[in-house]
Amino acid sequence: MADGMISVDITSKSFDGMPVLGPISFRIAPGETLALVGPSGIGKSTLLRILAGIDPEFEGRVQRPGALSMVFQEPTLLPWRSVLHNLLIPHPELRPDAARTMLARVGIDGKETLFPGQLSLGQQRRLSLARAFACAPKMLIMDEPFVSLDPETAETMLRLTEALISEHHPATLFVTHDLREADRLASRVLTLKSTPSGAVLGP
Numbered sequence: 001m002a003d004g005m006i007s008v009d010i011t012s013k014s015f016d017g018m019p020v021l022g023p024i025s026f027r028i029a030p031g032e033t034l035a036l037v038g039p040s041g042i043g044k045s046t047l048l049r050i051l052a053g054i055d056p057e058f059e060g061r062v063q064r065p066g067a068l069s070m071v072f073q074e075p076t077l078l079p080w081r082s083v084l085h086n087l088l089i090p091h092p093e094l095r096p097d098a099a100r101t102m103l104a105r106v107g108i109d110g111k112e113t114l115f116p117g118q119l120s121l122g123q124q125r126r127l128s129l130a131r132a133f134a135c136a137p138k139m140l141i142m143d144e145p146f147v148s149l150d151p152e153t154a155e156t157m158l159r160l161t162e163a164l165i166s167e168h169h170p171a172t173l174f175v176t177h178d179l180r181e182a183d184r185l186a187s188r189v190l191t192l193k194s195t196p197s198g199a200v201l202g203p
Ligand SMILES: Nc1ncnc2c1ncn2[C@@H]1O[C@H](COP(=O)(O)OP(=O)(O)OP(=O)(O)O)[C@@H](O)[C@H]1O
Pocket: 015, 016, 020, 038, 039, 040, 041, 042, 043, 044, 045, 046, 047
Protein backbone atom coordinates (compact mmCIF):
# COMPACT_ATOMS: atom_id res chain seq x y z
CA MET A 1 0.00 0.00 0.00
CA ALA A 2 1.35 3.44 -0.94
CA ASP A 3 1.87 5.52 2.18
CA GLY A 4 -1.47 6.85 3.40
CA MET A 5 -3.42 5.43 0.44
CA ILE A 6 -6.86 4.06 1.35
CA SER A 7 -7.83 1.00 -0.57
CA VAL A 8 -11.38 -0.40 -0.43
CA ASP A 9 -12.34 -3.72 -2.03
CA ILE A 10 -15.67 -4.88 -0.63
CA THR A 11 -17.05 -8.04 -2.20
CA SER A 12 -20.34 -8.02 -0.32
CA LYS A 13 -22.05 -6.87 2.84
CA SER A 14 -25.36 -8.29 4.11
CA PHE A 15 -27.58 -7.79 7.12
CA ASP A 16 -29.38 -11.01 8.13
CA GLY A 17 -28.80 -12.54 4.69
CA MET A 18 -30.10 -9.44 2.90
CA PRO A 19 -27.42 -7.97 0.57
CA VAL A 20 -26.82 -4.26 1.20
CA LEU A 21 -23.51 -3.65 -0.59
CA GLY A 22 -22.35 -5.50 -3.74
CA PRO A 23 -18.83 -5.40 -5.14
CA ILE A 24 -17.36 -1.94 -4.42
CA SER A 25 -13.75 -0.95 -5.08
CA PHE A 26 -12.12 2.46 -4.90
CA ARG A 27 -8.97 4.19 -3.67
CA ILE A 28 -8.50 7.51 -1.88
CA ALA A 29 -5.09 9.15 -2.14
CA PRO A 30 -3.63 11.20 0.74
CA GLY A 31 -5.05 14.72 0.53
CA GLU A 32 -7.87 13.67 -1.79
CA THR A 33 -11.52 14.34 -0.89
CA LEU A 34 -14.32 12.09 -2.14
CA ALA A 35 -18.05 12.60 -1.66
CA LEU A 36 -20.41 9.65 -1.32
CA VAL A 37 -23.99 10.20 -2.52
CA GLY A 38 -27.02 8.00 -3.10
CA PRO A 39 -30.65 7.64 -2.10
CA SER A 40 -31.72 7.22 1.52
CA GLY A 41 -31.25 3.69 2.86
CA ILE A 42 -28.92 2.52 0.07
CA GLY A 43 -25.95 1.83 2.34
CA LYS A 44 -23.84 4.99 2.61
CA SER A 45 -23.49 4.86 6.40
CA THR A 46 -22.88 1.11 6.20
CA LEU A 47 -19.99 1.76 3.80
CA LEU A 48 -18.58 4.47 6.11
CA ARG A 49 -18.74 2.12 9.10
CA ILE A 50 -16.85 -0.58 7.17
CA LEU A 51 -14.27 1.97 6.07
CA ALA A 52 -13.83 3.22 9.63
CA GLY A 53 -13.33 -0.32 10.95
CA ILE A 54 -16.45 -0.08 13.18
CA ASP A 55 -18.15 -2.91 11.26
CA PRO A 56 -15.80 -5.83 10.53
CA GLU A 57 -18.64 -8.12 9.31
CA PHE A 58 -18.20 -7.94 5.54
CA GLU A 59 -16.58 -9.86 2.70
CA GLY A 60 -13.57 -8.13 1.22
CA ARG A 61 -10.63 -6.05 2.28
CA VAL A 62 -10.02 -2.47 3.41
CA GLN A 63 -6.58 -0.93 3.89
CA ARG A 64 -6.33 2.37 5.69
CA PRO A 65 -3.95 4.43 7.81
CA GLY A 66 -4.21 4.28 11.59
CA ALA A 67 -4.82 7.95 12.33
CA LEU A 68 -8.54 8.23 11.64
CA SER A 69 -11.03 10.92 12.64
CA MET A 70 -14.78 10.87 12.23
CA VAL A 71 -17.36 13.67 12.19
CA PHE A 72 -20.99 12.66 12.55
CA GLN A 73 -24.28 14.41 11.89
CA GLU A 74 -24.75 14.65 15.66
CA PRO A 75 -21.72 16.23 17.34
CA THR A 76 -21.39 13.22 19.81
CA LEU A 77 -19.87 15.30 22.62
CA LEU A 78 -19.68 14.30 26.29
CA PRO A 79 -22.40 16.48 27.89
CA TRP A 80 -20.92 16.37 31.41
CA ARG A 81 -17.42 17.42 30.33
CA SER A 82 -16.22 20.94 29.53
CA VAL A 83 -15.40 22.08 26.01
CA LEU A 84 -11.68 21.81 26.80
CA HIS A 85 -12.05 18.28 28.21
CA ASN A 86 -14.11 17.18 25.21
CA LEU A 87 -11.04 17.99 23.18
CA LEU A 88 -8.43 16.62 25.62
CA ILE A 89 -10.10 13.29 26.53
CA PRO A 90 -9.74 11.76 23.03
CA HIS A 91 -6.32 13.46 22.63
CA PRO A 92 -4.47 13.01 25.95
CA GLU A 93 -1.18 13.88 24.23
CA LEU A 94 -2.47 17.36 23.32
CA ARG A 95 -1.02 20.13 25.48
CA PRO A 96 -3.68 22.49 26.91
CA ASP A 97 -2.22 25.47 25.04
CA ALA A 98 -2.35 23.51 21.75
CA ALA A 99 -5.95 22.57 22.59
CA ARG A 100 -6.80 26.27 23.13
CA THR A 101 -5.15 27.15 19.82
CA MET A 102 -7.29 24.49 18.09
CA LEU A 103 -10.45 25.90 19.73
CA ALA A 104 -9.49 29.38 18.51
CA ARG A 105 -8.84 27.92 15.03
CA VAL A 106 -12.48 26.80 14.82
CA GLY A 107 -13.78 30.05 16.35
CA ILE A 108 -14.79 28.94 19.86
CA ASP A 109 -11.99 30.41 21.95
CA GLY A 110 -13.09 31.66 25.36
CA LYS A 111 -15.64 28.81 25.68
CA GLU A 112 -13.22 26.28 27.26
CA THR A 113 -15.05 25.97 30.58
CA LEU A 114 -18.60 25.77 29.16
CA PHE A 115 -20.44 22.45 28.73
CA PRO A 116 -21.67 21.27 25.32
CA GLY A 117 -25.29 22.05 26.33
CA GLN A 118 -24.28 25.69 26.72
CA LEU A 119 -23.09 25.89 23.10
CA SER A 120 -25.24 26.48 20.02
CA LEU A 121 -25.51 23.61 17.53
CA GLY A 122 -23.08 25.46 15.22
CA GLN A 123 -20.58 25.82 18.09
CA GLN A 124 -20.97 22.11 18.96
CA ARG A 125 -20.17 21.28 15.33
CA ARG A 126 -17.10 23.53 15.54
CA LEU A 127 -15.98 21.62 18.63
CA SER A 128 -16.37 18.29 16.80
CA LEU A 129 -14.28 19.66 13.94
CA ALA A 130 -11.60 20.75 16.42
CA ARG A 131 -11.67 17.25 17.92
CA ALA A 132 -11.41 15.63 14.48
CA PHE A 133 -8.41 17.70 13.39
CA ALA A 134 -6.54 17.90 16.71
CA CYS A 135 -4.72 14.61 15.98
CA ALA A 136 -3.66 15.60 12.42
CA PRO A 137 -5.66 12.69 10.93
CA LYS A 138 -4.41 10.82 7.88
CA MET A 139 -7.99 9.84 7.16
CA LEU A 140 -11.22 11.76 7.73
CA ILE A 141 -14.71 10.29 7.53
CA MET A 142 -17.73 12.58 7.75
CA ASP A 143 -21.40 11.54 7.72
CA GLU A 144 -23.54 14.48 6.57
CA PRO A 145 -21.50 17.00 8.55
CA PHE A 146 -23.42 20.12 7.45
CA VAL A 147 -27.08 19.06 7.72
CA SER A 148 -29.59 20.81 9.99
CA LEU A 149 -27.60 24.04 10.08
CA ASP A 150 -28.94 27.36 8.83
CA PRO A 151 -27.44 28.29 5.41
CA GLU A 152 -25.03 30.86 6.85
CA THR A 153 -23.65 28.50 9.53
CA ALA A 154 -23.47 25.64 6.99
CA GLU A 155 -21.41 27.90 4.69
CA THR A 156 -19.08 28.91 7.54
CA MET A 157 -18.60 25.26 8.53
CA LEU A 158 -17.98 24.26 4.92
CA ARG A 159 -15.28 26.94 4.56
CA LEU A 160 -13.70 25.96 7.86
CA THR A 161 -13.66 22.28 6.88
CA GLU A 162 -12.14 23.14 3.47
CA ALA A 163 -9.39 25.15 5.21
CA LEU A 164 -8.64 22.40 7.77
CA ILE A 165 -8.52 19.74 5.04
CA SER A 166 -6.09 21.81 2.99
CA GLU A 167 -3.89 22.34 6.07
CA HIS A 168 -3.82 18.69 7.18
CA HIS A 169 -4.28 16.80 3.85
CA PRO A 170 -6.18 13.77 5.16
CA ALA A 171 -7.70 11.30 2.70
CA THR A 172 -11.36 12.24 3.13
CA LEU A 173 -14.66 10.51 2.41
CA PHE A 174 -17.89 12.26 3.31
CA VAL A 175 -21.56 11.49 2.84
CA THR A 176 -23.85 14.24 1.64
CA HIS A 177 -27.26 14.65 0.02
CA ASP A 178 -26.25 18.06 -1.32
CA LEU A 179 -24.66 17.82 -4.78
CA ARG A 180 -23.40 21.42 -4.62
CA GLU A 181 -21.62 20.58 -1.38
CA ALA A 182 -20.17 17.45 -3.04
CA ASP A 183 -18.91 19.42 -6.06
CA ARG A 184 -17.43 22.10 -3.88
CA LEU A 185 -15.52 19.97 -1.40
CA ALA A 186 -14.76 16.81 -3.38
CA SER A 187 -12.51 16.15 -6.36
CA ARG A 188 -14.53 12.99 -7.12
CA VAL A 189 -18.09 11.95 -6.33
CA LEU A 190 -18.95 8.29 -5.71
CA THR A 191 -22.62 7.44 -6.34
CA LEU A 192 -24.24 4.32 -4.91
CA LYS A 193 -26.91 2.71 -7.06
CA SER A 194 -29.08 -0.24 -6.23
CA THR A 195 -28.74 -3.73 -7.78
CA PRO A 196 -30.28 -7.07 -6.67
CA SER A 197 -26.95 -8.08 -5.12
CA GLY A 198 -26.62 -4.83 -3.15
CA ALA A 199 -25.52 -1.28 -3.89
CA VAL A 200 -22.60 -0.74 -6.26
CA LEU A 201 -20.84 2.36 -7.56
CA GLY A 202 -22.78 3.91 -10.41
CA PRO A 203 -21.87 6.33 -13.18
N1 LIG B 1 -27.43 -2.89 12.00
C1 LIG B 1 -28.28 -3.14 11.01
N2 LIG B 1 -29.02 -4.26 10.98
C2 LIG B 1 -29.87 -4.54 9.96
N3 LIG B 1 -30.03 -3.71 8.89
C3 LIG B 1 -29.32 -2.59 8.87
C4 LIG B 1 -28.42 -2.22 9.91
N4 LIG B 1 -27.85 -1.03 9.60
C5 LIG B 1 -28.36 -0.66 8.42
N5 LIG B 1 -29.25 -1.58 7.97
C6 LIG B 1 -29.99 -1.55 6.70
O1 LIG B 1 -29.04 -1.38 5.66
C7 LIG B 1 -29.55 -0.51 4.66
C8 LIG B 1 -28.58 0.64 4.44
O2 LIG B 1 -28.60 1.51 5.58
P1 LIG B 1 -27.65 2.79 5.70
O3 LIG B 1 -27.91 3.43 7.03
O4 LIG B 1 -26.26 2.39 5.39
O5 LIG B 1 -28.22 3.70 4.51
P2 LIG B 1 -27.88 5.22 4.13
O6 LIG B 1 -27.63 5.24 2.66
O7 LIG B 1 -26.80 5.73 5.02
O8 LIG B 1 -29.25 5.94 4.45
P3 LIG B 1 -29.57 7.49 4.88
O9 LIG B 1 -29.16 8.35 3.72
O10 LIG B 1 -31.07 7.47 5.05
O11 LIG B 1 -28.84 7.75 6.15
C9 LIG B 1 -30.93 -0.06 5.13
O12 LIG B 1 -31.90 -0.89 4.51
C10 LIG B 1 -30.89 -0.32 6.61
O13 LIG B 1 -32.17 -0.61 7.12
